[in-house]
Amino acid sequence: MGFDHNDHYHPLLIRHLPPHPRTALDVGCGTGRFARRLARLGMEVDAIDPSPEAIARARALSREVTGGPGPRFEHADVTDVHLPKAHYDFISCLASIHHMPFTTVTALRDALAPGGVLVILGCYPEKTALDWAWSLAAVPVNAAARLAVAARDRVPRGRVRSGLAPAGRERVQAPVAPPAVPLPEIRGQAAALLPGCRIRRLLFWRYLLVFRDGG
Template identity: 60%
Template sequence: MPFDHNDHYHRLLLRKLPRHGRTALDVGCGTGRFARRLAARGYEVDAVDPSAKMIAAAERIGGGPRFRRADAASATLPRARYDVVSCLASLHHMPFRTVTRFRDALAPGGVLLVLGCYAGHTWWDLAAVPANAVARAGAAGGDRLRRSGPPVAGAPVRAPEMSLTAVRAEAARLLPGARVRQLLYWRYLLTYTVT
């Protein structure tokens, strides 16, 4: 897949980082692209993924984060440690209530950033179809011009089960004050700040 819907939102997520953040946890890090972007911003990054294959690929690439194989839904997470907890296209692989574990791992003033996937379709998703085709064609053309090598093996894929309405309702219940914003390309952005 030449166009990555999640990578498309990295800049948006980076704009949501706290001003003086120093520590980050990237959940479901895959090959570590976003974790490396956090590290490049000066963050001390712990990056976890349940897939041994993804962690091995991330470690081969390197780049600063500490990569560890772990299932964030059950692994021990330190309390009040991180200024940022990010979770890109991974929350639908675990129970939604896992967001409370991420909240508890945030230091005061810390920010939870979830780039999530939702089930079903909305009217907004109709706009994603032509935009997706154009973005994929452009990315494929750029790859041919750069003559990039074969892509790194992809992460496990699972279809989301929660609708955007259900995500909003659960976020309001579990993380009072959280904001859920629908994005293009069948994604949402959940932001929550610990006060």
């Protein structure tokens, strides 16, 4: 599969875990790579995705690389499910919020336990000169990263390491949609729906939103 922008930011997201997290929810989990990272940190992880193919692959991979059930994977659309109130210590949403109304964040906010953290790794379309400048800056770094990953993957390694399946085996054909909401509009909606949240632009055509429950 080569260099993956979402996987690249996994360590950044994990740095925003609250102290001593026990429960987590991964929204739009795909084949479960990030959900498995969370589970390896000792959390009880619920992971949902609207693609039945992705969920089937996530369950199969988890049995293969963990030797057990791993996260609880469920075929579901977060806009249609009832999330337990004030339950999760950590909620993640990786490159999936643009597949749903941004107002869905209110349900995620309400599902946070007191002191819980919501992290969104989001995508946005280039609309402004600043957007295009960041995109231009990302192109050579992206090319270098892809070359580095390709060189690394040519070196023989074990099939399974650190509880993660080889990335190329996680690919499934799941529905995708281009992002449509510009970053300034995302900032405005987030300020209204997630008071006190922080948003910063990231290099690889993404932004990071972090919201901490004040309870």
